[in-house]
Amino acid sequence: MPPCEHVRGAVLASLASTTPVYKKECTQCFDDQDMGEGVDVCLTCFNGGCPVTPGRHAQQHALKSGHLLALNIRRVRKAADTAGADAEPPAKLTKLEIKEESDRDKYELKTFVRCWGCSGARVDGGPAELDAAARAVLHAVEATKSQEVKGWSVELTACAHFEGLAQQPAEGFELAALRQCSACDKRDNLWLCLTCGHAGCGRRQYDGSGGNNHGVEHFQQTGHLVSVKLGTITPEGTADAYCYSCDDNREDPHLAAHLHTFGIGVETQQKTEKSIAELELEQNLRFDFSMTTADGAQLAPVAAPGLTGLRNLGNSCYLASVAQCVFAIDRFRDRYFASAGDHFAACTHARPAQCVLCQLHKLAGGLWSGRYAALERDPDTGAAAHQRGISPVHFKAAIAADHPEFATMRQQDAFEFLQHLTKQVDVAERAVAGGTQSPTSVFDFTTEERLQCQCCKRVRYKQQRATSVSLPVIKRLPADPTAAAEGVVQFAPVSFAECLELMTADETVDGYQCPTCERPTQAVKSTRFATFPKVLAVQARRFELVDCVPRKLDIPIQIPLGPIDLAPHRGAGIQPDEELLPEDDGAADPAGGAAAGPDAATEQPVDAGVVAQLESMGFPHERCVKAVRRTGNSGAEAATNWLFEHMDDPDIDVPDEQPPRAAAPSAADPAAVEQLVAMGFPQAAAERALAKAGGDTARALDRLLSGADDGADDAEADAAAAAGGGDESAESAQFELTGFVSHKGSSVHCGHYVASVRHGLGSETQWFLINDARVAVQPEPEPERAYLFFFTRAD
Template identity: 30%
Template sequence: MTEELSINLDSIVIPTSSSKVFKDDCMFSFDTAFDPNGLDICMTCHQAFSRGEFKYTQMHSEFYNHDIFLNYKKIRKINNKCEIENDEQPKKMIKLEIKETLESDLFDIKCSIYFQKLNKSIEYPNNELPLKVSQAVESILNSTSSEKKEEISSWELEIKPCKHSLNLIQNPISNLQLKKCNNCELNENLWICLHCGNLGCGRSQFGGVPGNSHAMLHEKENSDHYIAVKLGSLSTDIADCYCYSCDEEIKVPNLSKLLKTFGIDITKFIRTEKSLTELQIEQNIQWDFKMTVGNNNEELKPIFGKGLTGFKNLGNSCYLASVLQILFSLKSFKDAFFNLNGIPLDKILGNFKPYEDIETQLFKIGDGLLSGRYSKPDNFTTETIKYQHGIKPSGFKKLIGEGHNEFSTMLQQDAFEFWGYLIDKLEKKKIYGQLNNSPTDSLKFILENKIKCKNCNFVRIKNEITDFINIPININLLEKDINGNEIYEETTVNESIKSWKLPEIFEYSCPKCGNLQEAIKEVGFKTNPQYLVINPQRIILKNWVPTKVTVPIKFDETLSLKDFKGNGLLSGEEEFIDEEGEGEEITNEPQFDQNVMNSLFDMGFTENRVKHALFATGNKGAEIAMNWLFEHIEDPNIDKPFKASINVNKKENNFVDSEKLESLSNMGFTELISKKALILNNGNVEAAVEWLFNNPDDDGVIEVDESNNDNNDNYNDVLLKKLEQENDSSGEYQLIGIICHKGTSVHSGHYVAFIKKEVEIDGNKEKRWVLFNDEKVVLAVKENMKEVESSGYLYIYERI
């Protein structure tokens, strides 16, 4: 080795098994080891950088004085059948036969030691290298990358027992047989009823698995026979168990003992069929979503270019991918997180752990999606049509979900709930990117909530800043087809907003009348947002189970809000105004029992809904919260990010009406807790009494973070004035994006995004609908848009 390439051994750090080693993509871009320059893995901090367009390796070296890198390149091998093996684009994930595959079986790996300051490299292995360098290199090469650790866990589904599997009673039938379905000739996809032993075929499944649903028919004829087990799945380490009542895959305690009732010894069974988990994984990876059209099943045409980059599915990450595709199609998010010159310097300098910084990850995604550098055909696949390889948002997914009960897992999640969670996270952390204000401000608008006493015409008007509306779907069941599928009458977004706008009659404690009166509650738009987000409420309760309905919503590309404005104060009405003003918002986050939350999660309820229910019922347990959820499943605010907010006046002595306080005190409640109950329930005595009985152990203390609330109040005041000043009176909108969901449950199935884009076709630019189905980005056709009608889950309109 020449003297000019002498190595400072003190700068070399040998990673241990607990060290973070990044070798999947660059910290600031989606360049990978498959690119011509490979990746440069810092031998001091073990982060990966690239020498691509933006010279991130050089920047890291100069900013942090880390000079020595392991240059790491992968070249895909071609096997004897001339098919290209590529573990980064699995066509199927099959667990029936598990064998360890080494990287060296799939790739040729080339390494060298790169000295950045001298711009010199020496090949590795090299006998002239000091032992410490060789040890560090081997440790890096043999380590499991941070991304791969996430991928390993991404295929694990958390399946838990349900209440029906905990107290299972067995009564075996007399004609027990395990050869074929009791109702037809099928001898595969067989499910045994764990209550009586009846053998029935299952539903037809993804991948061509046949089924006539006779196991489900048996449960309908025997309403307390909830649990069935798939015979072909049985082995000592896995078994498919399903609860028809919960409509979920579950675990059954003491399954081996229960099966022995029917003469089945699980230790002697050899698994012959794919499990539901494997079928779900294949479905998530391969979901076509009409990727072929016409009688000849012609594949849709992939397109490439700036703003046309797809995401690689990380297992069950399509909910996240569809949300990010929509957000980064909005001008405010492009302006905030896309820089033509790559990651801004201030996110590289002084940002030693970019993998822990959400804003950096957003800039990385902005560059990946919008630059066009990664939107090119992936020639290393066996598919005839060459789609993209797709960028992997692994770092962002891990970081944004940290600490969250659902988004930190690798299970499929609700895209709309993730949308709200992400928006809320960006606002709380004040992540503005290159803007002076939040990019989420473009989603904000003012809703007018008006309550009018029918007795005295006293009116109370409250203006609320929000960033979406939940609208009911007009459900009219027409018939069922020969397969039992429900056929619904078509509706429109416009009709659903009309239903949302309808006045509501309720009992109201009128401040002028001084007692309960009938009142009319109305809601309407006071301002029009730049982007209007609408969530049709497709989740309804069927047999006490949250189920998605496929009511077709007519595909209309325009929407007018002119008929949905708030009415304001009308002639003959008198507005009630608090003497102390609207007050300030105080947040007091309660503590919930995690075991209770988990049991409600298992029933299919989302975190926001669970928290709303537990807070409303005084944290009294899963059953009480579940009953509350069933009663309030259609509440318009049920999916809003949970925040235990109370509206109080700044002068503590004027928080509540003294007469109401006295009435509660006369019932035996202390003044402190009575005051809190009234504040939490906006002065409604009946609701306060219910809250008091649900919260007998509450200490009545309201914690206030004055400084934080002052900041939030100031920001909201500024935003309120800004929205009022910028309001557009026309209220005309055009549809620019839709997130669609296929499947009966939001916790399974598949999400895709349709976005109106300007694309170049035959040399001409025109606006067309583009389908983003993970890494597959294609021009949509009429058949696709027809599917949107029954699967549209989140609609995004832009103000004209």
């Protein structure tokens, strides 16, 4: 039967090594190669879609894009092979000792081309170009694996041993000989000597498998220093290269010329084997992260809608823990779960895997549909074991795109990721609905800052928007010295109420330049809640700096699981007997430090909350003030980075007499304005934010998202603060703990995050422990050592 008209008229896209190919999992749900009918890979744009209900995203993609041909890939597991099951893993893995555990040994791929223009019918026959396109997809590195490899990899550099290389093909050299090791029958993991063209297999593995060391032996016998791994050469002129002298992976800047010596043209090559970086990633996942402590392993495993685990991608526990707590919030669930189908039908993004909103909807569907919440069975006992979980790899790639830290595979701070996540959600939501549907509004609240001069007794009130609280934790040793274990510092537990009181307590500010007294005086400052959020996110600052190195403090915080009343920490606004300070004191520095002289009014004020946060980490006051000013009040993270970068500056402790201010341009950069307007911000607000941010787009975006440039006049905002806050100030101040993220480990630089979430109300309340893909009932939640808390308002 001849192929259909859609095949005859199809324009098949060429596939470069850098082209993202989504072939393991649907980009809009978590159906994958191992489920049902497999995954359809579009042969035009290489998007992956599920071909069956309920999503049927492959067909939806074809009809929206007009890309009608797809390669269906379904993976079927072979019969179990127990050979080598008793082998012990190596004590140490080195780069050329890595063994690829090939999927071909475990699985068989079933493939065929289908045409969605013919209702998904199978295509039999077809031109040679169609068969070549299908083979290219099968050999391509999966897009998510490519992203993970990029995150793991360090940037390779060249070395002198590739320069001026004296190449001379060995006598009798033939190109056909490169298909097999020159000393044995191995046909994969072959290394080409760039000096003489010898093809040798890789190193022998710990269990006797793998290569036979013939590549290494050739170097030992000849002293030829550099080689390239055959099977990793791409048409773009890249490949795995290794220098035995440096004993490391290197980049060969002259790869095309070096290969040409042996009659190999890079433009004709097709990558057919996994690179060293890809194999390192697999080993890291298999050995490092499967060995994490099994928190909750003795608890009863569970799987249900809202209780679906997230697989660890490698150091991704911070992301999984925060995502579980955030998507347990009803506003996030309602925004992204119920409306997923509508968004997928309307989304115009060319690649759903790179669309933040698509991935938010996908993750919500994966967590709440229950479709992927299934307990696996122990093959020996038949008892219910933990879930396999779903992979958040597409979500991570979209939400962390281009971020210098979250795009890597390194461990990150959970609180910093929460801040990044809410920012990315706000940006994505503003682009489609002006931000009116953004669920991050559940975190929004307003603080009231009160400052009173102790000489004239006049006061000033100021409101600031916030999305989280950084809670100081009181450090004190136990009263009984025998309670401390030998060589281990133990701290006495503190109550959550004590920490709240410390956060909102009065603070003395020396050297306040009072505009009424017209001289340095002493002032008292405090920060309280003007309004309360629907969900209060709280970071416990359970760390300190020791010799400029952050150290984790193991201080238990006694957190009640019942109602918590925050009413005592609500600001009351101006009182009848209070008189306001005049508004003309631009020199006033709430964080301390006199601003004398005629130029004082031009000095840049600092965010006192950020200054206090930095001081709690152990930095001296003057350094904190300088860092906040030098980073333009851009937040604690930017100020902390500045401090570490300038720690050795000779004037680090010298106060700024005239703090530097970025000169605001006479007119904002039109391209920057257009970029912010495209995100959904009004043009006037974008121009104002850019002016105040000195033309820096990133800082301007932070100002816009924080509401600092929403058009409200500062004087009006302060007047509202003095009046006692907004309408929300009358809302309930009763909160209950509904989720928390705990950090397991003694260091801030490494360890493991797990999440605990509460489901149900009243007598139906139940806690669950979520450790990556494993979810278990948690009869006795343990928030005492948690790092990040989520309190939900009881109304």
